[in-house]
Amino acid sequence: MTIPIQIRCLPEPNLLFGNRMQDVDPRRALATAGPVDNRGVRPVQVAIVGLADDIRAAIDWIQGLSAFKPAKEKNARRFRDWPGIAQAFGIELCIEDRFIRNVDRARFEHLHRPRISNREFEELVDIYDGPITSLFGDVRPDCVVVCIPDELGDLRVENPGLSHEERNALETLKREEESDQLGLFEPTEEEIVQAEALRTAAEDLLFRTFYRALKARIHSHDNPVPIQVLRRGTIERDDGIGHSFATRSWNFCTALYYKSGGLPWRPAGLPEGVCFVGISFHHLKKRSGHLVYASVAQAFSTDHEPFCLQGAHIDHDQRIDRQPYLNEKQAKGLMQEVLAGYQHRTGVNPKRVVVHKTSLYQSEEETGFRAAAEGVVPQCDLVWLRNTSFRMVRKGTEEPWRGTLFRSGDDHYLFTSGYVPWWDEFPGAHIPAPLQIGSSGPTNIEARASEILALSKMNWNSSDGVTKLPVTLLFAKRVGELMTEMSDNVRPNPSFRFHT
Numbered sequence: 001m002t003i004p005i006q007i008r009c010l011p012e013p014n015l016l017f018g019n020r021m022q023d024v025d026p027r028r029a030l031a032t033a034g035p036v037d038n039r040g041v042r043p044v045q046v047a048i049v050g051l052a053d054d055i056r057a058a059i060d061w062i063q064g065l066s067a068f069k070p071a072k073e074k075n076a077r078r079f080r081d082w083p084g085i086a087q088a089f090g091i092e093l094c095i096e097d098r099f100i101r102n103v104d105r106a107r108f109e110h111l112h113r114p115r116i117s118n119r120e121f122e123e124l125v126d127i128y129d130g131p132i133t134s135l136f137g138d139v140r141p142d143c144v145v146v147c148i149p150d151e152l153g154d155l156r157v158e159n160p161g162l163s164h165e166e167r168n169a170l171e172t173l174k175r176e177e178e179s180d181q182l183g184l185f186e187p188t189e190e191e192i193v194q195a196e197a198l199r200t201a202a203e204d205l206l207f208r209t210f211y212r213a214l215k216a217r218i219h220s221h222d223n224p225v226p227i228q229v230l231r232r233g234t235i236e237r238d239d240g241i242g243h244s245f246a247t248r249s250w251n252f253c254t255a256l257y258y259k260s261g262g263l264p265w266r267p268a269g270l271p272e273g274v275c276f277v278g279i280s281f282h283h284l285k286k287r288s289g290h291l292v293y294a295s296v297a298q299a300f301s302t303d304h305e306p307f308c309l310q311g312a313h314i315d316h317d318q319r320i321d322r323q324p325y326l327n328e329k330q331a332k333g334l335m336q337e338v339l340a341g342y343q344h345r346t347g348v349n350p351k352r353v354v355v356h357k358t359s360l361y362q363s364e365e366e367t368g369f370r371a372a373a374e375g376v377v378p379q380c381d382l383v384w385l386r387n388t389s390f391r392m393v394r395k396g397t398e399e400p401w402r403g404t405l406f407r408s409g410d411d412h413y414l415f416t417s418g419y420v421p422w423w424d425e426f427p428g429a430h431i432p433a434p435l436q437i438g439s440s441g442p443t444n445i446e447a448r449a450s451e452i453l454a455l456s457k458m459n460w461n462s463s464d465g466v467t468k469l470p471v472t473l474l475f476a477k478r479v480g481e482l483m484t485e486m487s488d489n490v491r492p493n494p495s496f497r498f499h500t
Contacts, residue, residue: 013267018090019038026254046093050146059095073243124155144226157207219486254461255460255462270302270451276301278297292313292316294311295311311330328365353381400434437452
């Protein structure tokens with residue numbers, strides 16, 4: 001039996017910048033045309049929170065962002081010179097004394113040790129949270145930069161809210177998840193990290209990290225301001241180690257610009273009126289005393305600010321092939337919330353809704369999603385994506401280009417990582433593995449693959465313009481990670497700016 005094979009390279013999606021300029025490379029376009037919402041040079045009020053010496057270092061470093069800095073990396077096509085923040089983003093960062101908050105050093109030094117108790121961990125979060133929340137008044141900054149020592153950014157403790165039986169159950173689930181990871185063909189470290197982005201992670205609930213605990217705490221406050229964490233190592237890193245000052249400036253300022261209310265770029269080719277939704281599942285401990293899965297939906301469209309929603313809580317035994325799923329009622333309810341959220345933000349219903357999920361759709365999920373969409377949205381596409389052990393090389397041993405779509409019979413594989421032609425480089429150490437993509441119900445897979453490729457350029461937490469996952473799934477996972485830190489009566493802030 002002969003299996004038909006088709007290979008084609010999808011065109012790299014363009015992004016839209018200032019003056020309607022289109023380009024595939026954010027750094028190149030921003031240096032020339034500025035962000036898509038370019039409004040001329042304007043001030044952005046930045047608050048600084050940290051220990052006194054961290055604040056001084058952060059202020060000096062942020063003030064240095066106004067000047068040109070050459071990139072020191074070897075590949076000048078990928079790593080571009082930093083032109084200064086006014087040239088790249090059209091803003092001036094203002095740091096006023098009224099928006100500077102010191103963390104109590106005596107309390108910090110009393111609490112901060114390599115091994116601390118959960119009570120001490122909570123106090124460490126408190127001594128940063130207090131100064132941050134003091135900035136959430138009527139007179140407020142556009143963004144809060146929280147400067148922390150590197151060791152604090154890496155700090156984690158065991159979750160004290162788990163019973164011995166719950167910890168054992170999660171350890172068992174963690175072993176299951178790791179065995180699924182090892183199903184990849186000779187997985188590299190990079191591929192293991194990528195696999196983690198496509199699965200539930202028991203470890204997120206087994207351990208608490210300072211970074212996640214601090215960001216989750218912000219979601220529990222009324223009328224908060226987005227925060228941008230700046231590690232001391234980012235400030236002090238020598239240009240010969242890791243990224244140069246220029247590249248660190250690009251990444252930091254892209255995230256800061258978005259969190260301060262700006263929009264660096266938007267997709268140029270995605271159709272208007274389409275709501276893209278990512279569905280993910282995460283372990284959660286309810287106050288009532290038992291473990292559940294929490295479902296999360298992340299919605300993205302060119303028509304409105306992206307938003308997230310917390311869906312149903314699912315019993316841990318609601319799984320098929322070790323994967324949690326939504327029953328018909330839960331799927332219908334989540335889709336109704338997404339469509340209501342879109343209508344609330346735009347005043348109209350979407351013309352089409354596309355759902356991304358990291359496991360196959362169960363019949364109950366498909367029935368529920370389609371029932372909610374019927375009569376509201378003309379078309380509903382249910383797309384799944386998952387990691388694969390599939391490998392392919394071009395002539396010789398060259399890596400496949402990013403955007404390569406491989407079809408073998410009814411199976412489709414999309415390379416969202418691979419050789420990047422505008423960089424003239426493959427940004428990885430090993431032959432890339434594609435995502436397998438498919439759908440529940442008929443759809444145009446090539447069109448869905450092009451959409452996934454475009455959505456993999458929408459991570460405003462970096463200036464690269466390239467990620468393996470579409471933003472729908474990338475940020476649904478981040479929301480879920482934060483939810484492990486929240487009590488089950490606290491809903492995550494729906495704004496995308498609090499999750500980047």
